[in-house]
Amino acid sequence: MSSILFELGCEELPPKSLKTLRDALQASVTAQLIEADISFDSMKAFAAPRRLALQIQGIADKQPDRAEQKRGPAIKAAFDAEGNPSRAAMGFAKGLGIEASQLITLNTDKGDYVGYEQTVHGKATAELLPAIFQTALDNLPIAKRMRSGASRDEFVRPVQWVVLMQDDTVIDGVIQGHQTDQQTRGHRFHSPDYHTINHADDYESLLDSLKVIADFDKRQMLIKNQVKALSDQVNADAIVPQDLLDEVTALVDFPIALRASFEPRFLQVPQEALISTMQADQKYFCLTDKDGKLQPYFIFITNIESKDPNQIIEGNEKVVRPRLADAEFFFLQDQKQPLFALTESLKTRVFQDQLGTIWEKSERIAKLSAFIAALLQQQGQQIDIDETARAAMLSKADLASSLVGEYPELQGIAGTYYARLNNEPEAVAASLEEQYLPKFSGDVLPQTPIGICLALADRLDTLVGIFAIDQAPTGSKDPFSLRRSAIGILRILIEKQLPINLVALVEQAIKNYVSAEGSKISKMGDTFTKVMAFLNSRYRAMYTEQGVSVDTIQAVQAINPHMPLDFDQRIRAVQAFSELPQAEQLADSNKRVANILAKSEGEVVDSVDESLLSEPAEQALYSAVRQAQTDVTPLLEKANYTQVLQTLVSLDEPLTQFFDSVMVNSDDAALKNNRLALLKQLRALFLTVADISELQL
Numbered sequence: 268m269s270s271i272l273f274e275l276g277c278e279e280l281p282p283k284s285l286k287t288l289r290d291a292l293q294a295s296v297t298a299q300l301i302e303a304d305i306s307f308d309s310m311k312a313f314a315a316p317r318r319l320a321l322q323i324q325g326i327a328d329k330q331p332d333r334a335e336q337k338r339g340p341a342i343k344a345a346f347d348a349e350g351n352p353s354r355a356a357m358g359f360a361k362g363l364g365i366e367a368s369q370l371i372t373l374n375t376d377k378g379d380y381v382g383y384e385q386t387v388h389g390k391a392t393a394e395l396l397p398a399i400f401q402t403a404l405d406n407l408p409i410a411k412r413m414r415s416g417a418s419r420d421e422f423v424r425p426v427q428w429v430v431l432m433q434d435d436t437v438i439d440g441v442i443q444g445h446q447t448d449q450q451t452r453g454h455r456f457h458s459p460d461y462h463t464i465n466h467a468d469d470y471e472s473l474l475d476s477l478k479v480i481a482d483f484d485k486r487q488m489l490i491k492n493q494v495k496a497l498s499d500q501v502n503a504d505a506i507v508p509q510d511l512l513d514e515v516t517a518l519v520d521f522p523i524a525l526r527a528s529f530e531p532r533f534l535q536v537p538q539e540a541l542i543s544t545m546q547a548d549q550k551y552f553c554l555t556d557k558d559g560k561l562q563p564y565f566i567f568i569t570n571i572e573s574k575d576p577n578q579i580i581e582g583n584e585k586v587v588r589p590r591l592a593d594a595e596f597f598f599l600q601d602q603k604q605p606l607f608a609l610t611e612s613l614k615t616r617v618f619q620d621q622l623g624t625i626w627e628k629s630e631r632i633a634k635l636s637a638f639i640a641a642l643l644q645q646q647g648q649q650i651d652i653d654e655t656a657r658a659a660m661l662s663k664a665d666l667a668s669s670l671v672g673e674y675p676e677l678q679g680i681a682g683t684y685y686a687r688l689n690n691e692p693e694a695v696a697a698s699l700e701e702q703y704l705p706k707f708s709g710d711v712l713p714q715t716p717i718g719i720c721l722a723l724a725d726r727l728d729t730l731v732g733i734f735a736i737d738q739a740p741t742g743s744k745d746p747f748s749l750r751r752s753a754i755g756i757l758r759i760l761i762e763k764q765l766p767i768n769l770v771a772l773v774e775q776a777i778k779n780y781v782s783a784e785g786s787k788i789s790k791m792g793d794t795f796t797k798v799m800a801f802l803n804s805r806y807r808a809m810y811t812e813q814g815v816s817v818d819t820i821q822a823v824q825a826i827n828p829h830m831p832l833d834f835d836q837r838i839r840a841v842q843a844f845s846e847l848p849q850a851e852q853l854a855d856s857n858k859r860v861a862n863i864l865a866k867s868e869g870e871v872v873d874s875v876d877e878s879l880l881s882e883p884a885e886q887a888l889y890s891a892v893r894q895a896q897t898d899v900t901p902l903l904e905k906a907n908y909t910q911v912l913q914t915l916v917s918l919d920e921p922l923t924q925f926f927d928s929v930m931v932n933s934d935d936a937a938l939k940n941n942r943l944a945l946l947k948q949l950r951a952l953f954l955t956v957a958d959i960s961e962l963q964l
Contacts, residue, residue: 306326329390330389333387337363338375345359430447432466450462453479497525503562527566537598635775648716658717659724682699727756754805773798821961843912
């Protein structure tokens with residue numbers, strides 16, 4: 268057992284891909300070693316700006332020997348009548364380099380054959396490793412590879428050196444066109460020369476001494492600790508997004524965190540703009556107070572241990588100042604006119620060629636938002652319809668602002684700032700940012716009633732319009748993010764406990780595309796059907812992400828509820844029902860009932876003639892069904908679906924007895940039809956909640 272060290276040294280690797288490359292390299296080498304039957308105790312991966320490395324501990328020196336059977340011709344063809352080997356057998360033996368007398372008989376399920384069992388000696392690990400590492404490098408997820416100089420070898424960056432060692436010995440090989448060696452390089456500035464690695468186990472400690480923290484996770488933890496210490500000194504919290512932290516970790520070998528500042532006057536600019544430019548352009552960690560308000564500080568990570576850190580701090584302050592000044596300029600420039608004035612330019616900005624301008628979209632959103640606001644009013648919510656319409660007309664105004672033009676991610680956010688500066692009602696101002704919520708899976712929802720109206724109206728308008736012009740999402744393309752929008756609509760209606768019917772919303776959204784100039788939608792009925800089907804299809808994606816089983820979703824979808832809140836209540840009821848001991852039997856019985864009714868000839872009547880109930884079991888079932896109908900009626904009025912299904916559990920035993928004792932398809936047509944009517948009533952009881960025959964328990 269020994270230790271293996273592999274290191275690929277390059278020019279600076281793409282920082283956003285470094286972690287992915289590290290993990291892919293380790294996964295590929297691990298899989299190849301397992302496939303080659305080479306055992307090892309542990310493997311550690313390293314990744315720094317100029318290197319990818321693997322250290323393998325306790326690896327076997329060679330593959331184990333294995334027995335291998337070679338099968339030749341069938342016994343009948345291998346020997347003649349006197350038992351002498353035939354030409355076929357002799358040819359087979361000659362091909363293996365043995366005498367015919369050394370052949371053995373192999374018994375298989377297809378008959379007996381001649382064969383030979385030989386020992387295949389395992390190859391030395393050192394002999395196999397160069398090809399294993401080269402294959403792993405070839406399989407890395409690199410979008411675009413390059414060649415360096417005259418070399419024909421391709422990689423994401425020019426390769427400078429390759430280390431491959433077994434303990435203290437170099438494993439001879441050529442990887443990425445470079446002869447393997449035991450020479451590595453340290454920090455580009457602090458230790459730029461080549462240094463000899465004396466033993467594979469010395470790798471990490473040697474690089475530490477050369478100002479390179481090769482362990483990505485260790486380097487990242489150092490950054491986090493330093494950032495926290497510096498932010499604590501000014502009683503602030505650092506904003507540390509994981510993606511930014513990964514990128515910064517991939518940019519430095521030897522992280523040193525420093526804190527700098529900027530002029531407090533820039534804090535009048537929307538802090539989202541300042542944070543955006545400092546994070547995206549400069550890779551800085553911004554600081555906020557305990558309430559989330561931006562402070563005039565930022566922390567950056569340098570890759571050198573400077574004798575005069577103040578010079579580096581001043582340099583970064585000098586670099587960031589023009590970027591913040593740009594944001595300030597755009598912000599002040601936009602304030603030279605009121606927010607509503609910006610909407611004028613929306614009349615010439617196209618939302619979609621066939622669907623008109625952004626101004627026209629704003630008008631449609633205003634109508635639909637007012638419609639939704641009226642529904643909320645009917646449900647007792649405090650919402651001003653005029654303010655809702657005003658907010659909708661302002662909702663896209665900031666798209667014409669200079670600030671959003673420079674920072675597109677601030678759409679909605681900029682509008683909220685400008686609305687407050689224009690003394691718009693707070694309910695209107697807050698809704699402008701909330702219209703875009705939720706932005707991604709699991710994101711927060713709009714909180715204000717007007718924000719909810721805008722968020723629903725915006726998504727529904729886009730959904731209806733895009734389906735109307737036959738540009739529905741395909742398997743690989745969804746340019747208008749309609750799948751995400753649909754789930755956003757469902758989440759808002761469910762999580763905000765809004766008992767609003769999707770049919771009403773979609774119909775109103777379609778009507779809004781009709782104007783004095785005509786309709787932008789040629790096939791309204793077809794559009795309605797497609798949009799409703801699309802919205803209903805998103806339930807599965809949404810609920811499976813929450814861990815709900817597919818059959819539970821299908822059980823509710825089978826009865827096609829049009830109110831998302833109602834759909835969710837049914838889902839929760841079916842989940843609770845599935846946990847009951849009687850659930851499996853009742854699900855099977857419902858399948859049987861459904862099949863019987865489906866195969867019946869003609870239409871099954873709704874009413875049961877009690878005088879025709881001749882069997883005790885059918886009388887008992889009829890009595891149980893009547894009682895259940897009485898019990899569930901008030902529960903259904905309150906949409907207490909969980910209690911409805913728990914009440915219907917009482918039908919399990921009489922239904923089982925019915926099937927055990929009663930012939931449904933009696934020769935007597937009257938009895939048969941009466942029994943079918945009884946089963947129809949029973950099935951109708953369950954269908955008030957869901958089709959539990961869909962459950963796979």
